[in-house]
Amino acid sequence: MKTILKKMLDVKKEFPIFKSNPGLVYLDNAATSQKPKTVIESLKNFYEKENANIHRGVYTLSEVATEKYEESRKIIARFINANPEEIIFTKNTTESLNLLSYTIQELIEKGKNEIILTEMEHHSNLVPWQQMAKRNNFKIKFIPIKNFELDYDKAQELITEKTALLSITHVSNVFGTINSIDKLIGIAKVNNVLTIIDAAQSIQHISVDVKKLNCDFLVFSGHKMFGPTGIGILYGKKELLEKLSPFMTGGGMIEKVSYEKASWNEIPLKFEAGTQNIGGVIALGEATNYLEKIGINNIREHEKELLEYALDKLNEIKNIEIYNPGKDKSLSVISFNIKEIHPHDVASILNDYNIAIRAGHHCCMPLMKKLNIPGTCRISLSIYNTKEDIDSLINGLKKVQEVFK
Ligand SMILES: Cc1ncc(COP(=O)(O)O)c(C=O)c1O
Incomplete structure (x- = not known):
């Protein structure tokens, strides 16, 4: 066993869910991660000791809450190499x-009316653009997939001077494919195309540096990176955020208001209308600290070893079809089907053995249609998973096959 895996064995103890659910094999981390003690305590601490609204009060409690909220913004900015005012x-x-x-x-720019997405986008990075295209009479084009990867030659053809924006996932939530976003951003820049990166499945696994990537916007969710639910991030380049109008208006985001009109606060507050999820933001700062303490490179190494182990073991299962571009081109996620057994049946029987996996379309219905399957079984790994978890999964899958013999 490599040293990094040995070190990670203790990590499980830092997640109370495993104490509350003895024997739980949790392999649905792409849906949401479990929360370490420090994050849970941060939430408890806020509501027990520090609860107050922010940016308004001149009393100590409100000042402390404001300070911690803004400190969280700095922690997250540092984590992706952004400036704090670029974090919304x-x-x-x-x-x-x-x-x-x-x-x-x-x-x-005038004259640009095409949106480029990929065939592997989550509904969250598809449906909003369908609606936007409808409102503005834009056209959406899709970078196709080939062997569970993007077809970069086709991407080069599709991104032209007509392209307004490129919005792509960094890592596929179905195949685990790590997309060459730097290559695509490079092509986009040549054509003056706005770039948006969906980092929901990468931020907790690999290093993300917005300055190096030179993307215009990058988005992710706190709950997939050990933080609480109900808190997400929009990163945008300062000069672009300054030009954008607010999405929501109301309290907290204004500079001046009269009965007739209003002017907006500076970024980032311009985009944070109404009372925010203050406790959640502070706990997300704690989650980011936790991630940094373990070290993103250690996480990558641990999960790489586990992914290789899982792929090898799964490949030994009879009648299995695996939808994965290969261990060097993917991370953390493996989708598969077992011939003639519906993914829901697989997941349901595994649940009898305390093994949690996801089955279905994974919010990628068009991709399932393209693959001509109703859905897949999906396992997704995190820092607290072990080779024993994979062994339990493999034994569970053998039981599933016995049931359907
Ligand atoms: C690639 C990708 N994008 C977007 C989302 C949506 O995330 P949320 O439900 O936290 O908004 C997910 C969730 O699974 C995802 O995997």
Whole structure:
């Protein structure tokens, strides 16, 4: 066993869910991650000791809450190499993408009317753009997939001077494919195309540096990176956020208001209307600290070893079809089907053995249609998973096959 895996064995103890559910094999981390003690305590601490509204009160409690909220913004900014004013708190990845789909029109040059997505997008990075295209009479084009990867030659053909924006997932939530977003951003820049990266499935597994990537916007969810639900991030380049109009208006986001009109606060507050999920933001800062303490490179190494182990073991299962581009091209997620057994039946029988996996279309209905399957079984790994978890899964799958013999 490599040293990194040994070190990670203790990580499970830091997640109370495993104490409350002895024997739980949790393999649905792409849906949401479990929460470490420090994050749960941060939430408890906020509501027990520090609860107050922010940016308004001149009393100590409110000042402390404001300070901690803004400190969280700094922690998250540092984590992705952004400036704090470029970090906007939303509800989740979905809200971040909706915000952009309703406001980005103002940044698009006249004459550009095409949106480029990929065939592997989550509904969250598809449906908002369908709606935007309908409102503005835009056309959507899709970078096709080939062997569970993007077809980069086709991408080169599709991205032209007509392209207004490119919105793509960093890592596929179905195949685990790591897309070469740097290559695609490079092609987009040549054509003056706005770039949006959906980092919902990458932020918790690999290093993301917005300056190096040179993307215009990047979105992710706190709950998939050990933070609480109900808190998400929209990163945007300062000069672009300054030009964008707010998505929601009301309290907290204004500079001046009269009965007739209003002017807006500076970024990022311009985009944070109403009372925010203050406790959630502070706990997300704690989650980011936790991630940094373990170290994103250690996480990558641990999960890489586990993914290889899982792929090898799954390949030994009879009548299995695996939808994966290969261990060097993917991370953390493996989708598969067992011949003539519906994915829901597989997941349901595994549940009898305390093994939690996901089955279905994974919010990628068009992709399932393209693959000509109703859905897949999906396992997704995290820092607290072990080789024993994979062994339990394999034994469980053998039991499933016995039931359907
Ligand atoms: C690639 C991808 N994008 C977007 C989302 C949506 O995330 P949320 O439901 O947190 O908004 C998910 C969720 O699974 C995802 O995997």
